[in-house]
Amino acid sequence: MKHASQLESAPLTQERARPPAPRARRRAVRWTVVGVAVLFVSVLIGLFAGAVRIPPMSILGWMVGDGNLTEQQRAILAQLRLPRVVLAGLVGAALSVSGCAYQAAFRNPLADPYLLGSAAGAGLGATIVIVLGAAEAPFALPAAAFLGALMGVGLAYLMASTRAAGRTSTSLLLGGVAVASFLTAVQTYVQQRNTSDLREVYAFILGRLGTGGWHEVLLALPWVVLASAVLLASRRLLEVLSLGDLEAASLGAHVARDRAIVVIAASLATAAAVAVAGLIGFVGLIVPHAVRMATGASHRLVVGLSLLFGASFLILCDVLARTVVAPGELPIGVITAMIGAPFFAFVLRRSGGAR
Amino acid sequence: MIVARDLRVSRGRREVVHGVSLDVPAGSWLSVVGPNGAGKSSMLLAIAGLLPASGDVRLDGGPLRDLTVRARARMVALVPQQPVLPESLTVAEYVLLGRTPHLSLFGSEAGRDHEQAARVLATVDLAWAADRLVTTLSGGEFHRAVVGRALAQEARVLILDEPTSGLDLGHQLQVLELVDGLRRRQGITVVSAMHDLTMAARYSDRIALMVDGQLVAEGAPGQVLRPDVLERHYGVAVHVMRGPNDELIVVPANAARSAP
DSSP: OTTHHHHHHSOOOHHHHSOSOHHHHHHHHHHHHHHHHHHHHHHHHHHHOSSSOOOHHHHHHHHTTOOOOOHHHHHIIIIIIHHHHHHHHHHHHHHHHHHHHHHHHHTOTTOOTTTTSHHHHHHHHHHHHHHTTOTTSTTHHHHHHHHHHHHHHHHHHHHHTSTTTTTOHHHHHHHHHHHHHHHHHHHHHHHHHTGGGHHHHHHHHTOOOTTOOHHHHHHHHHHHHHHHHHHHHTHHHHHHHTTOHHHHHHTTOOHHHHHHHHHHHHHHHHHHHHHHHOOOOSHHHHHHHHHHHHHOOOHHHHHHHHHHHHHHHHHHHHHHHHHTTTTSOOOHHHHHHHHHHHHHHHHHHHHTSOO | OEEEEEEEEEETTEEEEEEEEEEEOTTOEEEEEOSTTSSHHHHHHHHTTOSOEEEEEEETTEEGGGSOHHHHHHHEEEEOSSOOOOSSOBHHHHHHGGGGGGSOTTOOOOHHHHHHHHHHHHHTTOGGGTTSBGGGSOHHHHHHHHHHHHHHTTOSEEEEESTTTTOOHHHHHHHHHHHHHHHHHHOOEEEEEOSOHHHHHHHOSEEEEEETTEEEEEESHHHHOOHHHHHHHHSSOEEEEEOTTSOEEEEESOHHHHOO
Protein backbone atom coordinates (compact mmCIF):
# COMPACT_ATOMS: atom_id res chain seq x y z
CA MET A 1 0.00 0.00 0.00
CA LYS A 2 1.33 3.43 -0.87
CA HIS A 3 3.19 5.33 1.77
CA ALA A 4 2.33 2.81 4.44
CA SER A 5 5.94 2.92 5.60
CA GLN A 6 5.75 6.69 5.95
CA LEU A 7 2.73 6.29 8.14
CA GLU A 8 4.49 3.88 10.42
CA SER A 9 7.46 6.17 10.81
CA ALA A 10 5.23 9.19 11.45
CA PRO A 11 2.66 8.24 14.02
CA LEU A 12 -0.48 10.27 14.43
CA THR A 13 0.48 13.38 16.35
CA GLN A 14 -1.64 16.32 17.34
CA GLU A 15 -0.06 18.32 14.49
CA ARG A 16 -1.06 15.66 12.01
CA ALA A 17 -4.56 15.55 13.35
CA ARG A 18 -5.17 19.28 13.30
CA PRO A 19 -5.21 20.39 9.68
CA PRO A 20 -8.68 19.44 8.49
CA ALA A 21 -8.38 19.92 4.77
CA PRO A 22 -5.70 22.49 4.05
CA ARG A 23 -6.27 22.37 0.32
CA ALA A 24 -9.99 22.99 0.71
CA ARG A 25 -9.36 25.79 3.19
CA ARG A 26 -6.75 27.53 1.06
CA ARG A 27 -9.06 27.26 -1.92
CA ALA A 28 -11.95 28.73 0.08
CA VAL A 29 -9.93 31.74 1.22
CA ARG A 30 -8.42 32.37 -2.22
CA TRP A 31 -11.70 32.24 -4.09
CA THR A 32 -13.61 34.24 -1.51
CA VAL A 33 -11.07 37.04 -1.88
CA VAL A 34 -11.37 36.83 -5.67
CA GLY A 35 -15.18 36.83 -5.42
CA VAL A 36 -15.28 39.91 -3.19
CA ALA A 37 -12.81 41.73 -5.45
CA VAL A 38 -14.80 40.90 -8.58
CA LEU A 39 -18.00 42.06 -6.88
CA PHE A 40 -16.38 45.34 -5.87
CA VAL A 41 -15.15 46.01 -9.40
CA SER A 42 -18.57 45.04 -10.81
CA VAL A 43 -20.30 47.51 -8.50
CA LEU A 44 -17.86 50.23 -9.60
CA ILE A 45 -18.52 49.46 -13.27
CA GLY A 46 -22.25 49.42 -12.55
CA LEU A 47 -22.05 52.85 -10.95
CA PHE A 48 -19.83 54.19 -13.73
CA ALA A 49 -21.93 53.04 -16.69
CA GLY A 50 -24.59 55.45 -17.88
CA ALA A 51 -25.31 58.44 -20.06
CA VAL A 52 -23.92 61.00 -17.61
CA ARG A 53 -20.18 60.50 -17.27
CA ILE A 54 -18.89 60.47 -13.68
CA PRO A 55 -15.16 59.75 -13.25
CA PRO A 56 -14.42 56.44 -11.47
CA MET A 57 -12.20 58.16 -8.92
CA SER A 58 -15.04 60.48 -7.99
CA ILE A 59 -17.32 57.46 -7.60
CA LEU A 60 -14.75 55.82 -5.32
CA GLY A 61 -14.58 59.03 -3.31
CA TRP A 62 -18.35 59.19 -3.08
CA MET A 63 -18.46 55.58 -1.88
CA VAL A 64 -16.24 56.43 1.09
CA GLY A 65 -18.29 59.54 1.87
CA ASP A 66 -15.96 61.98 0.23
CA GLY A 67 -15.55 63.37 -3.26
CA ASN A 68 -16.35 66.38 -5.33
CA LEU A 69 -19.59 65.54 -7.07
CA THR A 70 -22.29 67.91 -8.18
CA GLU A 71 -25.72 67.63 -6.63
CA GLN A 72 -27.01 66.15 -9.88
CA GLN A 73 -24.25 63.52 -9.99
CA ARG A 74 -24.96 62.55 -6.39
CA ALA A 75 -28.64 62.16 -7.20
CA ILE A 76 -27.87 60.02 -10.24
CA LEU A 77 -25.64 57.75 -8.20
CA ALA A 78 -27.81 57.51 -5.09
CA GLN A 79 -31.26 57.43 -6.65
CA LEU A 80 -30.73 55.79 -10.03
CA ARG A 81 -27.55 53.80 -10.39
CA LEU A 82 -26.92 52.47 -6.89
CA PRO A 83 -30.39 51.00 -6.31
CA ARG A 84 -30.24 49.39 -9.72
CA VAL A 85 -26.79 47.93 -9.07
CA VAL A 86 -27.86 46.70 -5.64
CA LEU A 87 -31.04 45.19 -7.07
CA ALA A 88 -29.12 43.45 -9.87
CA GLY A 89 -26.65 42.11 -7.31
CA LEU A 90 -29.42 40.94 -5.03
CA VAL A 91 -31.33 39.20 -7.80
CA GLY A 92 -28.18 37.65 -9.27
CA ALA A 93 -27.10 36.38 -5.86
CA ALA A 94 -30.56 34.99 -5.10
CA LEU A 95 -30.91 33.16 -8.41
CA SER A 96 -27.38 31.76 -8.30
CA VAL A 97 -27.53 30.51 -4.74
CA SER A 98 -30.94 28.93 -5.36
CA GLY A 99 -29.65 27.22 -8.49
CA CYS A 100 -26.70 25.87 -6.55
CA ALA A 101 -29.00 24.58 -3.81
CA TYR A 102 -31.43 22.95 -6.25
CA GLN A 103 -28.61 21.25 -8.15
CA ALA A 104 -27.25 19.71 -4.96
CA ALA A 105 -30.59 18.85 -3.38
CA PHE A 106 -31.91 17.19 -6.54
CA ARG A 107 -28.53 15.85 -7.65
CA ASN A 108 -29.39 17.18 -11.05
CA PRO A 109 -26.99 19.44 -12.95
CA LEU A 110 -29.87 20.83 -15.02
CA ALA A 111 -31.83 21.98 -12.00
CA ASP A 112 -32.36 25.73 -11.98
CA PRO A 113 -34.25 28.09 -9.68
CA TYR A 114 -37.36 27.96 -11.87
CA LEU A 115 -37.48 24.19 -11.79
CA LEU A 116 -40.36 23.61 -9.41
CA GLY A 117 -42.89 25.81 -11.11
CA SER A 118 -41.86 29.03 -9.40
CA ALA A 119 -41.32 30.84 -12.71
CA ALA A 120 -44.61 29.67 -14.14
CA GLY A 121 -46.41 30.60 -10.92
CA ALA A 122 -44.80 34.03 -10.84
CA GLY A 123 -45.61 34.53 -14.51
CA LEU A 124 -49.25 33.69 -13.89
CA GLY A 125 -49.47 35.95 -10.86
CA ALA A 126 -47.92 38.86 -12.73
CA THR A 127 -50.08 38.30 -15.82
CA ILE A 128 -53.27 38.32 -13.77
CA VAL A 129 -52.32 41.58 -12.07
CA ILE A 130 -51.38 43.16 -15.41
CA VAL A 131 -54.58 42.17 -17.21
CA LEU A 132 -56.63 43.34 -14.24
CA GLY A 133 -54.99 46.72 -14.72
CA ALA A 134 -53.67 46.67 -11.18
CA ALA A 135 -49.98 46.61 -12.06
CA GLU A 136 -49.57 50.27 -11.19
CA ALA A 137 -50.78 49.80 -7.64
CA PRO A 138 -47.84 49.82 -5.24
CA PHE A 139 -46.35 46.35 -4.70
CA ALA A 140 -49.19 44.66 -6.59
CA LEU A 141 -46.99 43.14 -9.30
CA PRO A 142 -44.15 41.93 -7.09
CA ALA A 143 -46.59 40.64 -4.48
CA ALA A 144 -48.56 38.70 -7.09
CA ALA A 145 -45.39 37.29 -8.62
CA PHE A 146 -44.07 36.34 -5.19
CA LEU A 147 -47.29 34.57 -4.23
CA GLY A 148 -47.51 32.91 -7.63
CA ALA A 149 -43.98 31.56 -7.32
CA LEU A 150 -44.66 30.17 -3.85
CA MET A 151 -47.93 28.66 -5.08
CA GLY A 152 -46.09 26.91 -7.93
CA VAL A 153 -43.52 25.37 -5.59
CA GLY A 154 -46.21 24.51 -3.03
CA LEU A 155 -48.28 22.67 -5.65
CA ALA A 156 -45.21 20.75 -6.83
CA TYR A 157 -44.49 19.75 -3.24
CA LEU A 158 -48.09 18.68 -2.65
CA MET A 159 -48.04 16.47 -5.73
CA ALA A 160 -44.77 14.86 -4.73
CA SER A 161 -45.47 14.40 -1.06
CA THR A 162 -48.05 11.67 -1.34
CA ARG A 163 -47.09 8.21 -0.23
CA ALA A 164 -47.63 6.87 -3.75
CA ALA A 165 -45.17 9.40 -5.18
CA GLY A 166 -42.61 8.18 -2.69
CA ARG A 167 -41.50 11.65 -1.58
CA THR A 168 -38.32 11.27 -3.62
CA SER A 169 -36.38 14.00 -5.38
CA THR A 170 -37.46 12.54 -8.72
CA SER A 171 -41.16 12.74 -7.86
CA LEU A 172 -40.63 16.35 -6.76
CA LEU A 173 -38.93 17.15 -10.07
CA LEU A 174 -41.75 15.53 -12.03
CA GLY A 175 -44.32 17.35 -9.88
CA GLY A 176 -42.53 20.60 -10.72
CA VAL A 177 -42.61 19.87 -14.44
CA ALA A 178 -46.34 19.09 -14.31
CA VAL A 179 -47.16 22.20 -12.26
CA ALA A 180 -45.02 24.42 -14.52
CA SER A 181 -46.75 23.11 -17.65
CA PHE A 182 -50.18 23.62 -16.17
CA LEU A 183 -49.52 27.12 -14.82
CA THR A 184 -47.85 28.19 -18.08
CA ALA A 185 -50.90 26.98 -19.96
CA VAL A 186 -53.19 28.99 -17.70
CA GLN A 187 -50.91 32.02 -18.03
CA THR A 188 -50.91 31.75 -21.83
CA TYR A 189 -54.70 31.45 -21.82
CA VAL A 190 -55.13 34.57 -19.67
CA GLN A 191 -52.61 36.42 -21.80
CA GLN A 192 -54.28 35.48 -25.09
CA ARG A 193 -57.65 36.64 -23.79
CA ASN A 194 -56.11 40.05 -23.10
CA THR A 195 -53.76 40.75 -26.00
CA SER A 196 -53.67 44.48 -25.28
CA ASP A 197 -51.40 43.82 -22.31
CA LEU A 198 -49.07 41.52 -24.23
CA ARG A 199 -46.15 43.92 -24.21
CA GLU A 200 -46.18 44.40 -20.48
CA VAL A 201 -46.52 40.67 -19.85
CA TYR A 202 -43.54 39.98 -22.11
CA ALA A 203 -41.51 42.64 -20.36
CA PHE A 204 -42.03 40.74 -17.14
CA ILE A 205 -41.28 37.37 -18.69
CA LEU A 206 -38.02 38.60 -20.24
CA GLY A 207 -36.88 40.10 -16.96
CA ARG A 208 -36.49 43.73 -16.10
CA LEU A 209 -34.36 45.77 -13.77
CA GLY A 210 -35.16 49.08 -15.48
CA THR A 211 -37.92 49.97 -13.09
CA GLY A 212 -35.87 48.96 -10.10
CA GLY A 213 -35.45 51.40 -7.24
CA TRP A 214 -34.93 51.31 -3.49
CA HIS A 215 -38.54 50.12 -3.11
CA GLU A 216 -37.78 46.90 -4.97
CA VAL A 217 -34.50 46.48 -3.10
CA LEU A 218 -36.28 46.74 0.25
CA LEU A 219 -38.97 44.37 -0.93
CA ALA A 220 -36.54 41.62 -1.95
CA LEU A 221 -33.79 42.19 0.60
CA PRO A 222 -35.24 40.50 3.71
CA TRP A 223 -36.23 37.36 1.82
CA VAL A 224 -32.96 37.08 -0.05
CA VAL A 225 -30.94 37.64 3.11
CA LEU A 226 -33.00 35.15 5.10
CA ALA A 227 -32.89 32.48 2.37
CA SER A 228 -29.20 33.01 1.71
CA ALA A 229 -28.44 32.72 5.41
CA VAL A 230 -30.33 29.42 5.59
CA LEU A 231 -28.59 28.10 2.47
CA LEU A 232 -25.18 29.19 3.71
CA ALA A 233 -25.88 27.43 6.99
CA SER A 234 -27.00 24.36 5.01
CA ARG A 235 -23.91 24.11 2.86
CA ARG A 236 -22.64 21.04 4.68
CA LEU A 237 -26.11 19.55 4.44
CA LEU A 238 -26.02 20.09 0.67
CA GLU A 239 -22.84 18.06 0.50
CA VAL A 240 -24.54 15.23 2.36
CA LEU A 241 -27.73 15.41 0.25
CA SER A 242 -25.70 15.35 -2.94
CA LEU A 243 -24.63 11.80 -2.05
CA GLY A 244 -28.17 10.60 -2.73
CA ASP A 245 -31.00 9.61 -0.43
CA LEU A 246 -29.58 6.28 0.74
CA GLU A 247 -26.11 7.47 1.66
CA ALA A 248 -27.40 10.71 3.15
CA ALA A 249 -29.80 8.74 5.35
CA SER A 250 -27.05 6.32 6.35
CA LEU A 251 -25.01 9.32 7.49
CA GLY A 252 -27.84 10.44 9.74
CA ALA A 253 -29.49 13.04 7.53
CA HIS A 254 -33.26 13.39 7.79
CA VAL A 255 -33.42 13.41 4.00
CA ALA A 256 -37.00 14.54 3.31
CA ARG A 257 -36.91 17.24 6.00
CA ASP A 258 -33.45 18.48 5.10
CA ARG A 259 -34.27 18.65 1.41
CA ALA A 260 -37.46 20.55 2.25
CA ILE A 261 -35.45 23.13 4.23
CA VAL A 262 -33.13 23.68 1.28
CA VAL A 263 -35.89 23.75 -1.32
CA ILE A 264 -38.08 26.13 0.68
CA ALA A 265 -35.19 28.53 1.28
CA ALA A 266 -34.16 28.42 -2.39
CA SER A 267 -37.76 28.91 -3.52
CA LEU A 268 -38.15 31.89 -1.23
CA ALA A 269 -35.05 33.53 -2.71
CA THR A 270 -36.26 32.76 -6.22
CA ALA A 271 -39.73 34.12 -5.54
CA ALA A 272 -38.25 37.34 -4.16
CA ALA A 273 -36.00 37.71 -7.19
CA VAL A 274 -38.80 37.01 -9.65
CA ALA A 275 -41.10 39.40 -7.84
CA VAL A 276 -38.82 42.40 -8.34
CA ALA A 277 -37.06 41.52 -11.59
CA GLY A 278 -39.30 39.20 -13.59
CA LEU A 279 -37.93 36.04 -15.12
CA ILE A 280 -34.21 36.27 -15.74
CA GLY A 281 -33.08 32.99 -17.17
CA PHE A 282 -29.73 31.20 -17.20
CA VAL A 283 -28.22 32.87 -14.11
CA GLY A 284 -29.15 30.13 -11.67
CA LEU A 285 -28.02 27.47 -14.07
CA ILE A 286 -24.69 28.76 -15.26
CA VAL A 287 -23.24 30.68 -12.32
CA PRO A 288 -23.00 27.71 -9.91
CA HIS A 289 -21.65 25.48 -12.69
CA ALA A 290 -19.13 28.06 -13.83
CA VAL A 291 -18.00 28.55 -10.23
CA ARG A 292 -17.73 24.82 -9.68
CA MET A 293 -15.80 24.25 -12.88
CA ALA A 294 -13.48 27.20 -12.39
CA THR A 295 -12.69 26.47 -8.74
CA GLY A 296 -13.10 22.71 -8.62
CA ALA A 297 -14.73 23.33 -5.26
CA SER A 298 -17.35 21.29 -3.45
CA HIS A 299 -20.96 22.36 -2.86
CA ARG A 300 -19.94 23.74 0.47
CA LEU A 301 -17.80 26.47 -1.06
CA VAL A 302 -19.86 26.90 -4.22
CA VAL A 303 -22.87 28.10 -2.17
CA GLY A 304 -21.04 31.17 -0.89
CA LEU A 305 -19.17 31.82 -4.12
CA SER A 306 -22.42 31.61 -6.09
CA LEU A 307 -23.73 34.51 -4.02
CA LEU A 308 -20.67 36.64 -4.85
CA PHE A 309 -20.22 35.71 -8.50
CA GLY A 310 -23.97 35.62 -9.19
CA ALA A 311 -24.26 39.19 -7.93
CA SER A 312 -21.31 40.30 -10.06
CA PHE A 313 -22.58 38.49 -13.13
CA LEU A 314 -25.99 40.12 -13.10
CA ILE A 315 -24.59 43.57 -12.32
CA LEU A 316 -22.35 43.31 -15.36
CA CYS A 317 -25.15 41.89 -17.53
CA ASP A 318 -27.30 44.83 -16.50
CA VAL A 319 -24.52 47.23 -17.48
CA LEU A 320 -24.57 45.69 -20.95
CA ALA A 321 -28.37 45.73 -21.07
CA ARG A 322 -28.45 49.47 -20.54
CA THR A 323 -25.39 50.46 -22.61
CA VAL A 324 -25.34 48.26 -25.73
CA VAL A 325 -28.30 49.96 -27.44
CA ALA A 326 -28.27 53.19 -25.36
CA PRO A 327 -30.34 55.24 -24.92
CA GLY A 328 -32.59 52.22 -25.42
CA GLU A 329 -32.38 49.18 -23.20
CA LEU A 330 -32.33 45.46 -23.86
CA PRO A 331 -34.28 43.02 -21.67
CA ILE A 332 -31.71 41.64 -19.23
CA GLY A 333 -32.90 38.07 -19.86
CA VAL A 334 -31.67 38.44 -23.43
CA ILE A 335 -28.22 39.49 -22.21
CA THR A 336 -27.93 36.71 -19.63
CA ALA A 337 -28.75 34.12 -22.26
CA MET A 338 -26.52 35.64 -24.96
CA ILE A 339 -23.54 35.95 -22.61
CA GLY A 340 -24.36 32.95 -20.49
CA ALA A 341 -24.53 30.29 -23.18
CA PRO A 342 -21.15 30.98 -24.85
CA PHE A 343 -19.49 31.61 -21.51
CA PHE A 344 -20.82 28.33 -20.24
CA ALA A 345 -19.51 26.58 -23.37
CA PHE A 346 -16.09 28.17 -22.80
CA VAL A 347 -15.91 27.05 -19.17
CA LEU A 348 -17.15 23.61 -20.12
CA ARG A 349 -14.42 23.21 -22.73
CA ARG A 350 -11.70 24.64 -20.56
CA SER A 351 -12.47 22.40 -17.61
CA GLY A 352 -13.14 19.31 -19.66
CA GLY A 353 -16.64 19.11 -18.26
CA ALA A 354 -17.91 18.76 -14.74
CA ARG A 355 -15.40 17.07 -12.48
CA MET B 1 -25.29 -7.42 19.22
CA ILE B 2 -27.90 -7.40 16.48
CA VAL B 3 -31.12 -9.32 16.90
CA ALA B 4 -33.64 -9.42 14.04
CA ARG B 5 -36.97 -11.18 14.36
CA ASP B 6 -39.47 -11.87 11.60
CA LEU B 7 -38.02 -9.16 9.38
CA ARG B 8 -40.15 -8.45 6.32
CA VAL B 9 -39.21 -5.98 3.61
CA SER B 10 -41.24 -4.90 0.62
CA ARG B 11 -40.02 -3.16 -2.49
CA GLY B 12 -43.04 -1.60 -4.13
CA ARG B 13 -45.87 -4.08 -3.69
CA ARG B 14 -43.60 -7.10 -3.68
CA GLU B 15 -42.30 -8.59 -0.47
CA VAL B 16 -38.62 -9.41 -1.00
CA VAL B 17 -37.64 -10.49 2.51
CA HIS B 18 -40.05 -12.95 4.11
CA GLY B 19 -39.78 -13.07 7.86
CA VAL B 20 -36.05 -13.44 8.45
CA SER B 21 -34.69 -13.89 11.97
CA LEU B 22 -31.03 -13.78 12.88
CA ASP B 23 -28.61 -12.98 15.69
CA VAL B 24 -25.21 -11.39 15.19
CA PRO B 25 -23.08 -11.39 18.37
CA ALA B 26 -21.10 -8.23 19.11
CA GLY B 27 -17.67 -8.21 17.49
CA SER B 28 -18.48 -10.98 15.04
CA TRP B 29 -18.72 -10.97 11.24
CA LEU B 30 -21.79 -12.39 9.54
CA SER B 31 -21.77 -12.70 5.76
CA VAL B 32 -25.03 -13.05 3.89
CA VAL B 33 -24.57 -14.99 0.67
CA GLY B 34 -27.02 -16.12 -1.96
CA PRO B 35 -27.95 -15.84 -5.63
CA ASN B 36 -28.74 -12.47 -7.22
CA GLY B 37 -32.15 -11.17 -6.26
CA ALA B 38 -32.28 -13.21 -3.06
CA GLY B 39 -32.99 -10.10 -0.99
CA LYS B 40 -29.56 -9.75 0.64
CA SER B 41 -29.24 -6.01 0.12
CA SER B 42 -32.82 -5.37 1.19
CA MET B 43 -32.27 -7.27 4.40
CA LEU B 44 -29.01 -5.45 5.11
CA LEU B 45 -30.59 -2.05 4.50
CA ALA B 46 -33.52 -2.97 6.76
CA ILE B 47 -31.10 -3.97 9.53
CA ALA B 48 -29.41 -0.60 9.03
CA GLY B 49 -32.81 1.09 9.37
CA LEU B 50 -32.59 2.46 5.84
CA LEU B 51 -35.53 0.59 4.38
CA PRO B 52 -38.97 0.41 5.96
CA ALA B 53 -39.54 -3.07 7.31
CA SER B 54 -41.91 -4.88 9.59
CA GLY B 55 -40.68 -7.11 12.35
CA ASP B 56 -38.23 -6.28 15.07
CA VAL B 57 -34.59 -5.24 14.91
CA ARG B 58 -32.70 -4.65 18.14
CA LEU B 59 -29.25 -3.13 18.47
CA ASP B 60 -27.59 -3.82 21.79
CA GLY B 61 -31.02 -4.64 23.17
CA GLY B 62 -32.79 -1.44 22.10
CA PRO B 63 -35.37 -1.39 19.32
CA LEU B 64 -34.01 0.18 16.12
CA ARG B 65 -37.28 1.96 15.43
CA ASP B 66 -37.04 3.92 18.68
CA LEU B 67 -33.83 5.58 17.55
CA THR B 68 -33.73 8.96 15.86
CA VAL B 69 -32.10 9.10 12.45
CA ARG B 70 -28.95 10.62 13.92
CA ALA B 71 -28.78 8.23 16.86
CA ARG B 72 -29.13 5.31 14.48
CA ALA B 73 -26.32 6.63 12.28
CA ARG B 74 -24.09 6.79 15.38
CA MET B 75 -24.76 3.07 15.94
CA VAL B 76 -24.88 1.65 12.40
CA ALA B 77 -22.73 2.70 9.45
CA LEU B 78 -23.25 1.58 5.87
CA VAL B 79 -20.73 0.93 3.14
CA PRO B 80 -23.05 0.96 0.13
CA GLN B 81 -22.76 -1.30 -2.86
CA GLN B 82 -22.11 1.52 -5.31
CA PRO B 83 -21.14 4.60 -3.35
CA VAL B 84 -21.63 7.93 -5.09
CA LEU B 85 -18.30 9.39 -6.18
CA PRO B 86 -18.53 13.11 -5.40
CA GLU B 87 -16.94 15.35 -8.00
CA SER B 88 -15.12 17.96 -6.01
CA LEU B 89 -14.42 16.63 -2.52
CA THR B 90 -10.98 15.96 -1.13
CA VAL B 91 -10.49 12.67 0.66
CA ALA B 92 -10.37 14.48 4.01
CA GLU B 93 -13.64 16.29 3.28
CA TYR B 94 -15.22 13.03 2.19
CA VAL B 95 -14.26 11.22 5.38
CA LEU B 96 -15.46 14.21 7.40
CA LEU B 97 -18.98 13.62 6.04
CA GLY B 98 -19.00 10.61 8.35
CA ARG B 99 -19.18 13.05 11.25
CA THR B 100 -22.71 14.08 10.20
CA PRO B 101 -24.54 12.14 12.94
CA HIS B 102 -22.38 13.87 15.55
CA LEU B 103 -23.26 17.37 14.32
CA SER B 104 -26.41 19.45 14.67
CA LEU B 105 -28.55 20.29 11.65
CA PHE B 106 -26.63 23.40 10.64
CA GLY B 107 -23.49 22.53 12.54
CA SER B 108 -20.03 22.22 11.09
CA GLU B 109 -17.05 20.17 12.16
CA ALA B 110 -15.01 21.17 15.18
CA GLY B 111 -11.51 20.18 16.23
CA ARG B 112 -12.60 16.82 17.60
CA ASP B 113 -14.22 15.89 14.29
CA HIS B 114 -11.08 16.78 12.37
CA GLU B 115 -8.99 14.73 14.77
CA GLN B 116 -11.29 11.75 14.37
CA ALA B 117 -11.15 12.10 10.56
CA ALA B 118 -7.36 12.27 10.65
CA ARG B 119 -7.22 9.14 12.82
CA VAL B 120 -9.55 7.34 10.44
CA LEU B 121 -7.50 8.41 7.41
CA ALA B 122 -4.44 6.90 9.05
CA THR B 123 -6.38 3.73 9.84
CA VAL B 124 -7.48 3.25 6.23
CA ASP B 125 -3.97 4.20 5.02
CA LEU B 126 -5.12 7.28 3.20
CA ALA B 127 -3.47 10.00 5.29
CA TRP B 128 -1.13 10.67 2.37
CA ALA B 129 -4.17 11.33 0.14
CA ALA B 130 -6.06 13.64 2.54
CA ASP B 131 -5.69 16.62 0.23
CA ARG B 132 -6.34 14.81 -3.00
CA LEU B 133 -9.70 14.78 -4.76
CA VAL B 134 -11.56 11.51 -4.28
CA THR B 135 -11.97 11.34 -8.06
CA THR B 136 -8.22 10.80 -8.37
CA LEU B 137 -8.22 7.69 -6.16
CA SER B 138 -8.05 4.18 -7.55
CA GLY B 139 -11.08 1.92 -7.07
CA GLY B 140 -9.54 0.22 -4.05
CA GLU B 141 -8.46 3.49 -2.48
CA PHE B 142 -11.93 4.95 -2.93
CA HIS B 143 -13.45 1.89 -1.27
CA ARG B 144 -11.09 2.43 1.65
CA ALA B 145 -12.22 6.06 1.78
CA VAL B 146 -15.84 4.88 1.95
CA VAL B 147 -14.93 2.54 4.82
CA GLY B 148 -13.14 5.51 6.40
CA ARG B 149 -16.27 7.64 6.13
CA ALA B 150 -18.25 4.85 7.82
CA LEU B 151 -15.60 4.59 10.57
CA ALA B 152 -15.80 8.34 11.16
CA GLN B 153 -19.40 7.75 12.25
CA GLU B 154 -17.92 5.84 15.22
CA ALA B 155 -20.64 3.25 14.83
CA ARG B 156 -20.35 -0.15 16.51
CA VAL B 157 -22.05 -1.92 13.61
CA LEU B 158 -20.71 -1.85 10.07
CA ILE B 159 -22.99 -2.95 7.25
CA LEU B 160 -21.14 -3.77 4.04
CA ASP B 161 -23.26 -4.26 0.95
CA GLU B 162 -21.02 -6.21 -1.43
CA PRO B 163 -17.97 -4.24 -0.39
CA THR B 164 -15.66 -5.70 -3.02
CA SER B 165 -17.82 -5.60 -6.14
CA GLY B 166 -15.84 -4.21 -9.04
CA LEU B 167 -12.48 -4.58 -7.29
CA ASP B 168 -9.59 -6.70 -8.43
CA LEU B 169 -8.26 -9.44 -6.17
CA GLY B 170 -5.60 -7.29 -4.52
CA HIS B 171 -7.99 -4.46 -3.77
CA GLN B 172 -10.64 -6.90 -2.51
CA LEU B 173 -8.13 -8.23 0.00
CA GLN B 174 -7.09 -4.73 1.03
CA VAL B 175 -10.66 -3.73 1.86
CA LEU B 176 -11.57 -6.99 3.62
CA GLU B 177 -8.31 -7.11 5.59
CA LEU B 178 -8.95 -3.54 6.68
CA VAL B 179 -12.43 -4.36 7.95
CA ASP B 180 -11.22 -7.57 9.58
CA GLY B 181 -8.44 -5.71 11.38
CA LEU B 182 -10.93 -3.15 12.67
CA ARG B 183 -13.22 -5.84 13.89
CA ARG B 184 -10.41 -7.58 15.74
CA ARG B 185 -8.91 -4.41 17.23
CA GLN B 186 -12.04 -2.39 17.93
CA GLY B 187 -14.67 -5.08 18.34
CA ILE B 188 -16.90 -3.72 15.58
CA THR B 189 -19.77 -5.96 14.52
CA VAL B 190 -19.83 -6.57 10.77
CA VAL B 191 -22.68 -7.73 8.56
CA SER B 192 -21.86 -8.03 4.89
CA ALA B 193 -23.49 -9.22 1.69
CA MET B 194 -20.93 -11.15 -0.33
CA HIS B 195 -20.85 -12.88 -3.68
CA ASP B 196 -17.42 -14.42 -3.41
CA LEU B 197 -17.95 -17.50 -1.25
CA THR B 198 -14.25 -18.13 -0.70
CA MET B 199 -13.79 -14.58 0.59
CA ALA B 200 -16.92 -14.92 2.70
CA ALA B 201 -15.58 -18.12 4.24
CA ARG B 202 -12.20 -16.55 4.87
CA TYR B 203 -13.41 -13.52 6.82
CA SER B 204 -16.75 -14.44 8.39
CA ASP B 205 -17.46 -16.13 11.68
CA ARG B 206 -20.83 -17.16 10.38
CA ILE B 207 -22.49 -17.35 7.01
CA ALA B 208 -26.19 -17.00 6.24
CA LEU B 209 -27.41 -18.37 2.92
CA MET B 210 -30.36 -16.41 1.62
CA VAL B 211 -32.59 -17.62 -1.20
CA ASP B 212 -35.83 -16.01 -2.38
CA GLY B 213 -36.08 -13.74 0.61
CA GLN B 214 -35.54 -16.44 3.21
CA LEU B 215 -32.58 -17.78 5.15
CA VAL B 216 -32.13 -21.41 4.11
CA ALA B 217 -28.96 -22.11 6.07
CA GLU B 218 -26.98 -20.36 8.75
CA GLY B 219 -23.90 -21.36 10.64
CA ALA B 220 -20.11 -21.57 10.55
CA PRO B 221 -18.67 -21.35 7.02
CA GLY B 222 -17.96 -25.09 6.90
CA GLN B 223 -21.55 -25.91 7.82
CA VAL B 224 -23.18 -23.71 5.20
CA LEU B 225 -20.75 -23.86 2.30
CA ARG B 226 -21.34 -27.52 1.45
CA PRO B 227 -21.42 -28.77 -2.13
CA ASP B 228 -24.94 -30.20 -1.82
CA VAL B 229 -26.35 -27.02 -0.27
CA LEU B 230 -24.71 -24.71 -2.78
CA GLU B 231 -25.65 -26.84 -5.79
CA ARG B 232 -29.27 -26.92 -4.67
CA HIS B 233 -29.53 -23.14 -4.34
CA TYR B 234 -27.10 -21.82 -6.94
CA GLY B 235 -27.92 -24.42 -9.57
CA VAL B 236 -24.28 -25.30 -10.22
CA ALA B 237 -22.05 -28.06 -8.99
CA VAL B 238 -19.19 -26.80 -6.84
CA HIS B 239 -16.10 -28.21 -5.19
CA VAL B 240 -15.45 -27.11 -1.65
CA MET B 241 -11.81 -27.68 -0.80
CA ARG B 242 -9.36 -26.91 1.94
CA GLY B 243 -6.39 -24.68 1.16
CA PRO B 244 -2.88 -24.93 2.58
CA ASN B 245 -3.96 -23.10 5.75
CA ASP B 246 -7.11 -25.17 6.10
CA GLU B 247 -9.19 -22.33 4.69
CA LEU B 248 -12.31 -23.11 2.67
CA ILE B 249 -12.13 -22.66 -1.11
CA VAL B 250 -15.27 -22.81 -3.22
CA VAL B 251 -14.88 -23.29 -6.99
CA PRO B 252 -17.32 -24.35 -9.69
CA ALA B 253 -16.99 -28.03 -10.55
CA ASN B 254 -17.69 -27.42 -14.21
CA ALA B 255 -16.56 -24.16 -15.75
CA ALA B 256 -19.06 -24.45 -18.60
CA ARG B 257 -21.98 -24.82 -16.24
CA SER B 258 -20.79 -22.09 -13.94
CA ALA B 259 -21.67 -19.41 -16.44
CA PRO B 260 -25.29 -20.08 -17.40
